Amino acid sequence: MKTRNRFGSITALLGAALLLGPVAHAAPKKPAKTTQSAKKKPAKQADVRRVAVVASGPHAEAARDALEAELARRPARYEIVPESAVRSAASRLGQDPTTAAGASAVASELGLSALLVADTSTTGKKQQVRLSVRNGKDGKALASPAAARPATAKLVPVSVKRQWTALEKGLQKSRAPEAVVAPSKPVEPEPPLKPATPITDTTPVTPPAKTPVTPEDKTPPRKPVVVAPKPEEKKPEDTQTYAGTARRPPLVEGAVGLKLFGRSLRYKDDLFGVLRPYTLGLDVGGFALPGAPQVSGDLTVYPLARFKQGALARLGLTGSIDQSFGLKSTGSTGAVSYPTVAREWQAGLRYVMPFGQAERYGFEVTGTYGMNTFRIDPVNDERPLDLPNVEYQTAGLTLGLRAELTQKLDFNFRLGYLHPLSAGELNSDTWFPNASMGAVTGSATVAYRLNSFLDVRLKADLRRYFFKFNPDVGDNYIAGGAVDQYPGLSLQLGFKY
CATH class of the missing domain: 2.40.128.100 (OPCA outer membrane adhesin/invasin)
Structure with a gap:
């Protein structure tokens, strides 16, 4: 009697194992949550702003070099447009890029987000450095730190570094004119050529061997590219510096x-x-x-x-x-x-x-x-x-x-x-x-x-x-x-x- 009871218990356990085994095997396994995977998040791509420097005064060259050096240190944020392009556009438009209306007009022409304006002219008996950021969208001043004085060719870079934090806050707020911000239409890839249909003939023709196409042979689709405005041919008046434009x-x-x-x-x-x-x-x-x-x-x-x-x-x-x-x-x-x-x-x-x-x-x-x-x-x-x-x-x-x-x-x-x-x-x-x-x-x-x-x-x-x-x-x-x-x-x- 005891032997039969033991045999029945063993039989019941084997039946339960057979029933639960497929269910456990079919259940999806949840991946283990690791600290490294939790930290990985898609990085947000920063906007690259087109910025130009306009400098004037006896130490204009030193101020321009210092500002462009600060911009060049941050290539992921800023794209530098040469000052010569700004002055040529200002001459052609008859505008002063250091004013709100002139900055907006030049920015629309060149697709600028902001203009960095540096003035090193003399006020009274001392020279000083006045820096400001003008918005490309409307020409308004986004940042105008207090002028630094006295200014010499050696002290201008120091003044730029001291005021850069305030200038960069203004640059991050800048926006390009809407008509220029929109990227140009991406170029569609050309459709692949279809093989010509063979002409029916009574003579058996051996079809040409098809060249195997590897993934490397496929032309990748072109990425959208913002087309930069083409520089126009210089007219005699375009050779003038801004000091004499219009x-x-x-x-x-x-x-x-x-x-x-x-x-x-x-x-x-x-x-x-x-x-x-x-x-x-x-x-x-x-x-x-x-x-x-x-x-x-x-x-x-x-x-x-x-x-x-x-x-x-x-x-x-x-x-x-x-x-x-x-x-x-x-x-x-x-x-x-x-x-x-x-x-x-x-x-x-x-x-x-x-x-x-x-x-x-x-x-x-x-x-x-x-x-x-x-x-x-x-x-x-x-x-x-x-x-x-x-x-x-x-x-x-x-x-x-x-x-x-x-x-x-x-x-x-x-x-x-x-x-x-x-x-x-x-x-x-x-x-x-x-x-x-x-x-x-x-x-x-x-x-x-x-x-x-x-x-x-x-x-x-x-x-x-x-x-x-x-x-x-x-x-x-x-x-x-x-x-x-x-x-x-x-x-x-x-x-x-």
Whole structure:
């Protein structure tokens, strides 16, 4: 009885094993979760931004090299576009890439995400480095760290490294214009050629052996490539640097300052030796050196400069005035000093024609009407009768040449002819009624620019009136002619906007 029970138990266990064995074998095994597999995640590919550097100022090269070096250290983030491409596009579009509108226009042309702008110009007496990031989509400034000063060629890279963290935050926020961000349509691979169908023929033809095609023989499909804009052929104006691209004429320019002037009146062929020469200032060989003070100023306004482009935008209204103060003249005995007034003013039209690379040069034509007065006032109703008061009314034409010699120095030279319409007492019936006269004027100015608005000017000028008296028998005075000239030397503060 016990043997049968044991046999039954063994039989039951074998049956259960046979039933559960296939189920256990069919159950899927779960892979073991390892730490290494848990850490592996698909890496997110970073966006590569097209960035260009635009630098200006005396240390522009150092700033450009330092910024491009920082970008080159991060090739997975940034693609560098040459500055020459930016300036060429700015010249072609007539835009300033350092402004919001100009940066957006240039970015749309070149597909830029951002522009790094570096300015190393001088402010006041010290040079500084001003860096900013402009968004390619709308041209707005995304980062503008505080300017670093002082700036030298050796310290510019240090300033760039200090400000790079703030600049890169702005670069990561930058976006390219939508019209350029969209990638170009991928090129579809050409379909494989089908083998030609053999022509049916009664003659048995052995089909050609097919060349086995290996996976290496298959041409892989081309990847989408963003087509970079082709550089256009350079026109003559494209060779200009940005400093001269599509320059707008100024709305107003002028100067004000202190002038020292002199005067020398000399007669020729004084038959009776009664005509008294006059000198104001130190006399050196009959030429008076500047020494008497005057306040001088000039102003030119271009009223259409902000509304029009072309010829009319460079037509201006111009005027100038020189006014003396504290002058005295003595009589023939030297005992009495007489108040003396010296004044000159001019008004007219000026037209400027720029030319040359980057419009660094300009040709001027100025037409004016003016008056030059030199008057000795009486004391106790008496004044020297041997010194005629002059008041020259003139119409003149002046030609000028202006040039930017360097980034800081400007030069201006003018030469003109004045036609006197009258000369006051000197061509009156009392003195020389038959006089014929003319005048020439010239000036040379050197200006040192403090910034884009102000400069300091040193100016030397000369006005020279010459006469031929043509006397008749019975005239009060007999002389062949005279020369009346006014040299001047001015120190002025100039402005341009």
